[in-house]
Amino acid sequence: MEPTICDDIESISSRIDSLYDSGSIPGHPEDNDIEFIVFCGGGVAGIALLGVLRELKRRGLYLSKNEIKYWIGSSAGAIAAAFAAMGASPEYLTDLVVSTDTRIFLDYGGRSTDSKSWWTRLQDYRYGFSDLLSKWGVIRGEKFRKWFRERMTELGWDPHTNFADLYNKTGRHLVITTTSLNTFETLYLCRSSYPYMEIADAVDASILIPFIFPPIRMKDPHVTQGPRILVDGGTLDNLPINACDVISDSGEILAFNRKAVGFTLVHNGKWVPDYTEIPSLLKYGLTFIQAMHKRIQVMQSHQPYFWDRVAPIETTGITATDFGLEKEKVLKLIESGEKCAREYFDRRAAMIRERGPLPQNLFIPNYRLQHAGVRCLSDDLLEKTRIYQTNPGRSCLHQPCRK
Numbered sequence: 001m002e003p004t005i006c007d008d009i010e011s012i013s014s015r016i017d018s019l020y021d022s023g024s025i026p027g028h029p030e031d032n033d034i035e036f037i038v039f040c041g042g043g044v045a046g047i048a049l050l051g052v053l054r055e056l057k058r059r060g061l062y063l064s065k066n067e068i069k070y071w072i073g074s075s076a077g078a079i080a081a082a083f084a085a086m087g088a089s090p091e092y093l094t095d096l097v098v099s100t101d102t103r104i105f106l107d108y109g110g111r112s113t114d115s116k117s118w119w120t121r122l123q124d125y126r127y128g129f130s131d132l133l134s135k136w137g138v139i140r141g142e143k144f145r146k147w148f149r150e151r152m153t154e155l156g157w158d159p160h161t162n163f164a165d166l167y168n169k170t171g172r173h174l175v176i177t178t179t180s181l182n183t184f185e186t187l188y189l190c191r192s193s194y195p196y197m198e199i200a201d202a203v204d205a206s207i208l209i210p211f212i213f214p215p216i217r218m219k220d221p222h223v224t225q226g227p228r229i230l231v232d233g234g235t236l237d238n239l240p241i242n243a244c245d246v247i248s249d250s251g252e253i254l255a256f257n258r259k260a261v262g263f264t265l266v267h268n269g270k271w272v273p274d275y276t277e278i279p280s281l282l283k284y285g286l287t288f289i290q291a292m293h294k295r296i297q298v299m300q301s302h303q304p305y306f307w308d309r310v311a312p313i314e315t316t317g318i319t320a321t322d323f324g325l326e327k328e329k330v331l332k333l334i335e336s337g338e339k340c341a342r343e344y345f346d347r348r349a350a351m352i353r354e355r356g357p358l359p360q361n362l363f364i365p366n367y368r369l370q371h372a373g374v375r376c377l378s379d380d381l382l383e384k385t386r387i388y389q390t391n392p393g394r395s396c397l398h399q400p401c402r403k
Helices: 016-020 043-058 076-085 090-099 118-135 142-154 163-170 199-206 240-244 281-300 327-355 367-371 379-384
Strands: 036-039 070-073 173-180 185-189 216-218 228-231 253-257 260-266 310-314 363-365
Touching: 036 043, 036 076, 036 240, 043 076, 043 090, 043 260, 043 310, 043 327, 070 076, 070 240, 076 173, 076 199, 090 327, 142 199, 163 173, 163 199, 173 199, 173 240, 185 199, 185 240, 199 216, 240 260, 260 327, 310 327
Parallel strands: 036 070, 036 260, 070 173, 260 310
Antiparallel strands: 173 185, 173 228, 216 228, 253 363
């Protein structure tokens, strides 16, 4: 069994002082020390991310004059980031998740699984198996797509709002990941790369767990050989905090964004449980992805400044596949996310009281550049991050379609 991520939370909190590295430009007391929020994937357990929004609002960093302008998310985190960028209040979202039975999204063969009839359930799985062969996924996802667009309408948004519309109306940047399976890369969907892609389509492309949901085929002038095959955004980048960093063409992280904060989900202090039952195809698909997540996240956690910028949220025994949670468990998840965010932000606040505002320059050079004498990098390098990643075909509409 692997050791816990942190046996003593203070071992993490004591390390955030390194955010002052290469602080060539002194900060100002009125400056926000957090400007970028990153949400990981995690299925149903991602409900805990709502607690982060509640704490951000309490601290005046959400739905306020000094609000966060950059929201980045993968999979379930893409849903949370999209709602945040659209200005959904924590109160609205709390009522929403408490009143929504997530089992309605499991539309095997286009049918909901909310029936108690074993015969209906058997038919659902039969139709789902047919879809697995023909569409490459047992759950069509139509229920979720309809549900999400209806929520956009409730919030006063046109359900066909795209990335460009969102930015023009709010000044907020939204970045959503998806995995282009046949080009072996993560795509960072945003106003710079796919300005005319609809937010709802981008969220949909980020939650497509392989074998569970059918992939999306998307024509992209950047790929001349054929359409991209899009699957779950968390497949290769479940915690996309490096989207805020400056990365070379070879993949080297040249500079780390000191004002980016990510939230990841853990189970009893670990990325994944020591053991999990796999009683169904749905659970098989999710566990398959979790196994890849674990290896990638372990490697990512060894990056410099990782734990300085990432806060783990304990999911209190709730897993990605716990559809249909009782109200008490939903609220427990939200409270856990809020508690995690509060403790992390409190540590940052204590650090700032002791050492003063974070340096004004956004980026910390990597160790190689620091050793070479580089002490300050221009904030203009933000345009070189994946937040501003451009696409040669970005003027196109990029209407995704299903297999």
